[in-house]
Amino acid sequence: MVWDTCSIVLHGGSNGSYFTNEIVTGSVVLELKRERKLEQMFLNITGKAKAMWTRPLATAPYVQFYSQTKKVLYISLTVFRELQGKTVGPGVISCQFDFMLPPDIPPTFKDSIARVRYKIKLSSKNVSKMMSTQMTNFIVEDRLNLNHIEEYMIPMVYELEKTFGKSGKFSMTFKTYRAFAPTQQIPFEAILNNERRVKVNKITVTLIQKIVYNITSGSYNTDNIICKTKHSEIISKAREIFVLSMDIPQIISSTTNQSEPMVDISYVLQVKVNFRFHLPIHIDIPVIVASIPVTHGIFFK
Template sequence: MGVTCQILIDRPEDGAFKAGRLVTGTLKYFIDKPTKYERISMCFLGKGDCEWTETDAKNTLYYQNKEKYINQIVNVYVRRKSEDFISGGFEYPIQFLLPIDIPPSFYDKICTIEYKIIVTFAKANSFSKKNFDVRIPVTSYVNPCTLEPITFGLKKNLSFRINNKINVKGEISKTCIKPGDTIHMTLTVNNGTDLAVVIKTELIKRLTYISKGNHKKYHEEAVKNTCTISTVAANAVANLVCLASTYQDLFSIQHAKVMKGEYMIRLKAKLPFPHANALLDIPVVIGQRKHELIAPPAVYYEYNREQPSTSAMLDQNNKYRNEEDLTKYEKEDLNEDSAKYIKEVNGKGIVQEEI
């Protein structure tokens, strides 16, 4: 039978551990007969991996990337004497501190971001090792991508005549929201043309996978039940209120080099043929802000050279002492990627023109 092991994790109420917080639990293991072990260790490992292939007419190209977010190792037992044998049942407390700047857990066919506790039993005078592991679900904070509220505009000229154009002005009160909250958007549509125009808004999810050489692969899809459609008559003005409800399982993915997970409100002015439609993407962020995740004091293990039943732990000063420091840090770390979507006007607005 050898060794049996249980990694018992104290699950939080919402089912996932938050960045900057402690992961706690108990390691239980039983060795049925006296055995020489060189080392028994626990490793808290967080890593991201992505890989995919792309095929053209002649070649198949392979892309990949990987990174580590955390790699903490605790020695539960280290052999001191050549005659040391151990057997019986033992317990050891689990306590690891998650870093703040990490992405959340994520899994799909291309990319995996995961966190694990791995327990390794390495026998003495042998290459034989036995591993046990358990996945740790993690959620992380997000940085806002724009100032709030944000104003934006969309213009569409059907000809060079001054009065033959469509002008849409809008505002989103909050662009950084918690999962499950609703995005509120107000629009004023001035249709100065002789055609009816259809105004459509929808929440879009975009995943960007990034290889080691910075080659990117994109996947985009509309979030279900977030679409609003309104028709504005010719030569008319309409005031619209558009709502996009999010879900508890929606979250932006930041702080990773292997991928990004972004959301945007897509505003579209749809016109009859042969006129081209006008389109504007307004970035939004879904998740908890950094100042809402204040980390407790860090802890680490001190090996006391005895087979454990309990552990000794020491406090460290918390890197972030108060909410004010975190809020300041958050403001300095605004998402620079929003520049690809928007042009800022007067410090808080975006405008896009279509001719």
């Protein structure tokens, strides 16, 4: 072995995560219990994206496999350069390192279809050419800050309408923000105009994550329900106003902000009105989940 014990310690970061376009700093710490000659030691910082799924076929082989792996990051650094080829006595030695995360790499991700992960690997050979390695993983988040774009800081209004033949027309004005971040609480305002007093069972608002997996040989789509809120205390008056809210969960991937990603993530708020004796109406509102909390303007005036 080149060392007796070794650790790679990352500095800073937020809960072990680092934003794109950010400098990552750390230290390599070696403990030597006896004299050793240090050969070249280097750090490889790598990122890899992989996606795989299957689809049934009507004829043999009856299953079509889709799979692709690609490298999304590679940085190589030499550490302990000044000690290369020298004999070092027992004790603890350390070396600082730093590297810049590019702005266009994909964030860390994992589900049953795809995975994007990043790692730092320390490698060295001793005089007898035996290889020693040490590895640690780290998390990358996309830095998506929308606080400089006014349209994402103010509430937007949307209209839903339905005509019931001779029963007249029902409409709902729905107000919400189009951008937010994990742990933020998002308010909603619904104004119902229901002159014929058609029976309304409930109003639901669902945050849906839409993922498109893209590889050279094909693509695959899936939707995931992230969270939901509802209001069912509706007495079907001619005009009613309701206020709802939704707590955005902590662990949620931000909207994809790269070109041609293997894992493309977007979000919609699905607003749905369920009637007692009629088919429901709904609208899908495209929204953005940022990584930096959005400073919202005044919602109620």
